[in-house]
Amino acid sequence: MMDEGKKRVAVVGGGAAGLACAVMLADCCRVTVFERNDRVGKKLSATGNGQGNVTNTDMGPQHYFSDDGEKVAAILLRFGWRDTVAFLESMGGIFLPDARGRVYPAGRQASAVTDLFRKTCMEKGVCLMTGCRVELLQKSGHGFMIRHGGGEETADAVVLAAGGMAAPNFGTDGSAYALARDFGHTVTACTPSLVQLRCDPRCVRGLKGIRNASALTLLRAGREICRMEGDVLFTESGVSGDAAFRISPYVRAGDELKIDLLPSVTEERLLHAMARAGDDPLLCIVPNGLARVLARKTSGDVRALARLVKAFPLTVTGTLGFSYAQVTKGGIPLQETDASLMSRLCRGLYFAGEILNVDGECGGYNLQWAFASAAAVSRKIAGGER
Numbered sequence: 001m002m003d004e005g006k007k008r009v010a011v012v013g014g015g016a017a018g019l020a021c022a023v024m025l026a027d028c029c030r031v032t033v034f035e036r037n038d039r040v041g042k043k044l045s046a047t048g049n050g051q052g053n054v055t056n057t058d059m060g061p062q063h064y065f066s067d068d069g070e071k072v073a074a075i076l077l078r079f080g081w082r083d084t085v086a087f088l089e090s091m092g093g094i095f096l097p098d099a100r101g102r103v104y105p106a107g108r109q110a111s112a113v114t115d116l117f118r119k120t121c122m123e124k125g126v127c128l129m130t131g132c133r134v135e136l137l138q139k140s141g142h143g144f145m146i147r148h149g150g151g152e153e154t155a156d157a158v159v160l161a162a163g164g165m166a167a168p169n170f171g172t173d174g175s176a177y178a179l180a181r182d183f184g185h186t187v188t189a190c191t192p193s194l195v196q197l198r199c200d201p202r203c204v205r206g207l208k209g210i211r212n213a214s215a216l217t218l219l220r221a222g223r224e225i226c227r228m229e230g231d232v233l234f235t236e237s238g239v240s241g242d243a244a245f246r247i248s249p250y251v252r253a254g255d256e257l258k259i260d261l262l263p264s265v266t267e268e269r270l271l272h273a274m275a276r277a278g279d280d281p282l283l284c285i286v287p288n289g290l291a292r293v294l295a296r297k298t299s300g301d302v303r304a305l306a307r308l309v310k311a312f313p314l315t316v317t318g319t320l321g322f323s324y325a326q327v328t329k330g331g332i333p334l335q336e337t338d339a340s341l342m343s344r345l346c347r348g349l350y351f352a353g354e355i356l357n358v359d360g361e362c363g364g365y366n367l368q369w370a371f372a373s374a375a376a377v378s379r380k381i382a383g384g385e386r
Contacts, residue, residue, distance in 0.1 A: 197238045
């Protein structure tokens with residue numbers, strides 16, 4: 001009975017953005033989260049290689065791709081990485097940055113972050129409707145009607161936070177875009193991002209499973225686009241690893257990659273070391289399996305071998321697709337929303353997280369967007385007219 005006068009809010013999607021909205025609104029609204037999976041936070045539990053990279057201390061709009069960079073910047077300014085840490089720690093736990101600014105729970109378990117949200121939702125009386133797919137969303141009077149497999153619900157405001165198309169094994173297959181299209185919204189072309197890169201398999205033959213600290217330089221028509229340092233993991237079809245994921249948002253099919261397999265060492269120093277090594281010039285320089293493949297490619301020419309170590313060439317043919325991607329590039333244009341991410345086409349309809357045309361670099365930026373966009377939406381709903 002005490003909740004009768006509270007605004008009713010329906011959140012479609014129980015991922016990071018949806019759960020953040022629910023927690024932020026629970027004290028002033030009656031919140032119901034509709035999640036198609038059998039439990040909330042499945043994708044959140046896998047973030048940061050299972051360690052829970054929730055944000056980054058090097059925060060700013062330069063780390064994001066969108067149709068409206070100014071709006072991204074404004075939303076991040078209102079809810080930055082410190083706000084994310086404070087918000088998460090208000091529920092419990094300790095969150096700490098590493099040497100590269102990536103912020104993790106002290107226990108390094110992403111699933112524990114999901115548990116934190118689930119526990120807080122239960123304590124605050126949020127209704128979590130799992131195994132419940134929203135089939136129809138319509139305007140009804142001053143509010144909305146939500147039809148799902150178990151029946152119908154009504155709400156005064158709706159937040160679409162159902163993700164994009166990346167990692168469909170977590171339930172994010174892009175079907176939620178249809179709910180927005182029913183209100184006249186458009187969806188930009190969607191492509192996978194933060195994903196393994198495909199290359200000519202002949203160029204990586206014999207290298208599968210080899211991991212090396214490297215620097216990746218992306219070239220397009222001979223012009224350098226960007227450079228990323230980190231682990232490179234060779235696969236049977238191309239390259240994976242931290243550096244490949246970080247460079248993937250910039251990649252197009254046909255681009256060239258130059259891999260510096262020893263970025264902290266000059267070619268001159270490398271040649272000097274190789275000259276002393278005799279018949280096994282790359283011993284203790286690169287992994288043995290990598291050394292053998294490089295030697296075969298250069299037929300014993302030491303200078304050619306040194307050049308290959310400093311600039312191993314690959315041509316990108318594509319990516320492994322949405323099934324292997326961490327995030328979606330594209331979605332509902334930010335320009336179709338106002339400063340609080342409410343639809344410009346339907347009052348009371350809001351968007352948060354990956355469903356929007358915003359994607360970030362690897363390193364906690366996409367979860368920061370999930371939390372910052374949830375904060376923008378929640379502040380508007382909480383302070384707006386009923």
